Amino acid sequence: MRTQAPSSIEMLQRLVAFDTTSRNSNLDLIEDIRSYLSEFGVASTLVPNAEGTKANLFATIGPASEGGIVLSGHTDVVPVDGQPWSTDPWTLTEKPDGNLYGRGTCDMKGFIAVVLSHVPAFQRARLKVPMHFAFSYDEEVGCLGAPALVEKLMGNVPRPRAVIVGEPTMMGVVNAQNAGGGIVTTFTGVEAHSSMTHLGVSAIHFAGDFIHWLNELQVELAGRKRSDIDTVPGHTTINVGIMSGGTAGNILARECKLNWGYRTLPGDDPWEVQRRAEKYIAELLLPKMKAKHPDASIELKRRSFLPALNPDENVEAAKLALEWTGGNRTYAVPYGTEAGIFRGHGVSTVICGPGDIAQAHQPDEFVARAQMDACDAFVGRVIKWAETA
Numbered sequence: 001m002r003t004q005a006p007s008s009i010e011m012l013q014r015l016v017a018f019d020t021t022s023r024n025s026n027l028d029l030i031e032d033i034r035s036y037l038s039e040f041g042v043a044s045t046l047v048p049n050a051e052g053t054k055a056n057l058f059a060t061i062g063p064a065s066e067g068g069i070v071l072s073g074h075t076d077v078v079p080v081d082g083q084p085w086s087t088d089p090w091t092l093t094e095k096p097d098g099n100l101y102g103r104g105t106c107d108m109k110g111f112i113a114v115v116l117s118h119v120p121a122f123q124r125a126r127l128k129v130p131m132h133f134a135f136s137y138d139e140e141v142g143c144l145g146a147p148a149l150v151e152k153l154m155g156n157v158p159r160p161r162a163v164i165v166g167e168p169t170m171m172g173v174v175n176a177q178n179a180g181g182g183i184v185t186t187f188t189g190v191e192a193h194s195s196m197t198h199l200g201v202s203a204i205h206f207a208g209d210f211i212h213w214l215n216e217l218q219v220e221l222a223g224r225k226r227s228d229i230d231t232v233p234g235h236t237t238i239n240v241g242i243m244s245g246g247t248a249g250n251i252l253a254r255e256c257k258l259n260w261g262y263r264t265l266p267g268d269d270p271w272e273v274q275r276r277a278e279k280y281i282a283e284l285l286l287p288k289m290k291a292k293h294p295d296a297s298i299e300l301k302r303r304s305f306l307p308a309l310n311p312d313e314n315v316e317a318a319k320l321a322l323e324w325t326g327g328n329r330t331y332a333v334p335y336g337t338e339a340g341i342f343r344g345h346g347v348s349t350v351i352c353g354p355g356d357i358a359q360a361h362q363p364d365e366f367v368a369r370a371q372m373d374a375c376d377a378f379v380g381r382v383i384k385w386a387e388t389a
């Protein structure tokens, strides 16, 4: 059995080389991690998607007891399409500035690399409580893989004490996070020649009305800005990310699809925006559309939902993570991660990982070598703690 560990940066080099853009299969990477773990005698369990094209992986080192720590990360990355990269995004490249460039270095193969490089150290340690690794797929497209992973993990291992989600926080301890909802609204109109607007219904024009309404709602919700929580901008936000529809400039569009979403602060009602959108459509927009033509319709479909992370529910994980980082305060972030899914299963959860979220999703994404070192030290302290816990 192998005992010699790669460094976390060697491990990162290996992980970055897999193009795990969310639209691709992640199985090559997962198989590589699985074979790496088995070289050290660690068995892993795969939790595949329905089509068998992607998989989550979980593995445990240490005793089969309660009170373990879950180290969690996602294996997928966002696309590099159209981005001006100055290095090959799939080859880890260290520049003289001490930064390690490549897609996923910061979000979030850096954390996974650190965890994996410590496998031999976990194996050697006299762990009193287990370490669980949970690596998911499709985080970047709405956290689609994690629910099944978390369900399987929680059903298979005695209750863990805390979860660390290693998204980039500059190794700060994040215990508060917004909830996020992703929605697709499809407007179906009736095609007609553009000179005969009385004969048809433009799906695009009604989608425009809906966007206008969302903008007004956004202004109203911004008026309820909260000062008790330090996420910026401190209120619910709404964004229409994709609008698609129409076939020609002289045809009333038959279809228009809006892919949009919102984020609400911990403690706020995470269903308010969807509920009000449904009410607006049912009571105002759809009747107006149907008055033009009875065949017109609007469908609102939830695509994804991520629960918020409430600080007061994650005291245990925050206390431990602060001990391991040496930090003295916690942070709140506006973006979504898989943390809310773990929290939904009743386990204290925080986010803490190497790299700056500002570098995530960018061309020339990087993680600083110093951040990898800090995360190495963090995992070292997790191991020490687990030997005495």
Ligand SMILES: [Zn+2]
Residues within 6 Å of the ligand: 074, 107, 108, 139, 167
């Ligand atoms: Zn991420």
